[in-house]
Amino acid sequence: MRVAELPPADLRRRLAGPGLALRTGPVTVHIRSALPDVADGLSLLYGDHSLAREGGFCDFHVRLAPPPGLRRWFRPQVCFYLDGHTPFKPLPRSQAFPMLEWGLNWCMASFLNRHVILHAAVVARGDVAVILPGAPGAGKSTLCAALVGRGWRLFSDEMAIVSLEDGQLVPNPRPVSLKNESIRVIQDFVPEAVMGEAHVDTRKGTVAHMKPPAESVRRAQESARARYVVMPRYRPQGEGVMVPEGRAAMLMALVDNGFNYSVVGAEGFRVLADLIEDCRCFRFEYADLESAVAAFDALLAGEA
Amino acid sequence: MSAPSLLLEVLCQPARAGTLDLPRWDLLVRQARRAELLGHLHWLLAQEGLLPAVPPAPLVHLESARVYARAQQRVVRWEARCILRALAPLEIPVVFLKGAAYLLAGLPNSEGRLFSDVDILVPRPRLEAVERELMRHGWMSTHLDAYDQRYYRTWMHELPPLRHIRRRTVLDVHHNILPDTARLHPRASRLLADAVPAGRNALVLSPPDMVLHSATHLFHDGELERGLRDLVDLDLLLRHFGTDEGFWEALPRRAAELDLQRPLYYALRHCRRLLDTPVPSAVLEAVADAAPPPPLRALMDVLFGRGLEVDHDSCRAVGDGLARWLLYMRSHYLRMPLYLLIPHLLRKASRRRRDRGE
Incomplete structure (x- = not known):
């Protein structure tokens, strides 16, 4: 199934809930985020990518979410998490989608040493x-x-x-x-x-x-x-x-x-x-x- | 105690890895990566001849972690050479600690292990000369803040971490294995006196001292950031040295000499509990007196049981955050008396807030 075949409301719900397993090149990335920018970016730019079947192996489990504390509301920020670990400093909330892209690049450059x-x-x-x-x-x-x-x-x-x-x-x-x-x-x-x-x-x-x-x-x-x-x-x-x-x-x-x-x-x-x-x-x-x-x-x- | 993580299960019974389906492998790789044990897992499964049973998708990550671990081994070997060359004119014993020591001594611990920095132990009277020589060779102090400098130099057992100006590697120079302000007082001169050669010019702690340092670091000093990884280190050391003649007799004796019986007690107890480490009963009896009194013993079992588990969403249980916070406070409490600790923690907290721009 391709991302574009998923109605936008479903895409949003899946991302905010159980997450979405996206095939891209050699890896499968499991993405979770309740931020609408992430859903919109994926829907627009990853429409032709396919979704992995449930119950398989995902190479990376990533999440884009507000940081804990005040910056959730005050000049809102976003963090990139790989399995709960955040390798980068938070960015302004509006940069959630570019942060996903940079985060995925980082995952691939760091963990595919074969x-x-x-x-x-x-x-x-x-x-x-x-x-x-x-x-x-x-x-x-x-x-x-x-x-x-x-x-x-x-x-x-x-x-x-x-x-x-x-x-x-x-x-x-x-x-x-x-x-x-x-x-x-x-x-x-x-x-x-x-x-x-x-x-x-x-x-x-x-x-x-x-x-x-x-x-x-x-x-x-x-x-x-x-x-x-x-x-x-x-x-x-x-x-x-x-x-x-x-x-x-x-x-x-x-x-x-x-x-x-x-x-x-x-x-x-x-x-x-x-x-x-x-x-x-x-x-x-x-x-x-x-x-x-x-x-x-x-x-x-x-x-x- | 809640059910152990999948990672712990596989560490105890590697054969379990042969029976996992893909979703379980998914979970195992995540937990192992989080615990910095992915490279170790590769080594363990290779030892047991189980790699052929690993499906291709997770194998990619195990192999990647092995490649990364080898790269770090190259870096640490090179660092060790550079450090020894820099300090050669001083003609002092340079004792490598922790990861670098395991690597230079060729211990199984170093296989697949990640290194965060290099640690050395040098005689305290020569500390100034050591710092001077290292600075001449490009190692600069990282904590330039006057408060940090004073904190390290007055209370700690090490210099503020040094970073090499070109290679960006971090070096911790210790003059003891615990702060001067800590509750326990091992004598560093005794550790230096018993150190053994590991390759050209490098020294490492003797086997019992290496175990005791690892135990002390984990159970008396550390904040358990890498709790399970450090426990795996201890397990491997005990299994490796456990076959040496006289090791098990020397270990509790040495712990008594160095005032480190309590950390040894905790190390043996939790290695056995979580990783099934074989320990002779005579040794357990020898350290039994070092156990805390029963109510505290039960509490510490619960806290360490949580604190040593993988810090991953899939392993969270109720009270986890509290357990980690209590262990964090304990590690600081053991480090310094309260009249020093409280101002220090307040200062750290206010600075953290400032750094976040709040």
Whole structure:
């Protein structure tokens, strides 16, 4: 059953009561919250995700709720709980949905150490996956959203998940997190995109999430091999040209963007070194999305 | 006493893990993660050859916890090397305590265990020199508040925690295992005198002292934040050293020498009660005199029975919050006389309020 098939009132009731077990990529997350923002966000942005059957195993049991004490009422706040433990400081109540997103990212980056988890977006076309690593603010989510809006498959935003078993990328299509000016830019570039509420004054500025395409979510169990690593950077005077980069240098860039690289240790190095052997690597400075998408399409045109 | 948690059941009878359905596994992983025993559970099931019986979904989390524990072991080994190198010019005994000690001594406790920080014990007269050398090598005091500095330096058995400026790891430098203000007074010089080598230049406490320190930390000093994890440590130590010649004879004798009979009594009692730890009856008789008088004994059984359980929603019972609060107050009461304690707790409470911005 998909989230969208659940009437909104039921969704709200389930979230406030027994909770909702949501399948996303490699994990099942059990979510509880009586906050309407959380229900609305899930209903809008996770409509194509499926619900897990009752009585199974959930990887994470999370809850979004007001903190104990006065801040329940006075300048209300929200806390993220993983099994009663709260890893973060509370945030203003209005940021409940972004907090769920950040909390889920934290769960995955902290507790899936049979995978190397990198700070990167991943898009795919056919069975060719492209890793887009990059520092926050480099413009990888924007580029990812633009590509996805033009028919690329959303593999994962925010984190690339590489299995230690077989070196394959594991899909995790969740809402794409867009910040500040990017929100406007993507709304213009992909007018049909479903965009969640804009949350102002978060620690990352204004944040809004774009709903992942139904097709990407449907294929969330199909892993793929990385074939390209492209490190994007938005620059107003960027020429939108793919500049080849050495594999060794790009491997180090992946390592620098590792969430749990130091935890996984030597095995992680071996898996990433194997991964990079199969990849062509580029740096990519882009100024406008139209030519950026064209450059990516051209990259893969050589594949056929 | 209410029914034990699923985690306790499995710790006592690992074979139970082979019979669990997915919802029970769900609960077991949650409880074990909360108790910081997920990595230990992996080790335990591996020892018993039960990993093949674990379904794939929970196995992901057991294996992840093992990977994480190994990463922490690497970190702690490296820290130990750095600490020893920094302190080498002083030519003093450096005794590693708790987690780092279990790791350096190659004890089964270190397998799958999570470490929060590194603890060392050094001779008190050299404390200033130790702090100076550590600071030269990048360890800086974390509690910069003048009140905290004075609190630690005047009353406590350790320096304010040090954090390495680049690696961000935390080091606690102890000169004793209990505060000077505590009700019990073990002599640190005796602990140092009996310390045994563990690898190059590192020392750890002798087996009886290691057990006594672990018992003291849990039952006389701690706030039971990681009660069950610490009890599992004790259980593993007792099982491991229990096969050594002379260990069981030495343990109660040493407890008497160090004024630590009461913590040893509690440790043996609750290890047996909750984890079925084998303890020879002669040893139980030897520490029986250290038990509190009967009404208090019954109360403490109830309190520790609750306080040592997993602090997870699925294990809550009526009176849990009260039990934990009483244990918290007890730990402070044992730490300091009331005329020092009350101003200290008031100060902590007012600062907490200030930090929350209320």
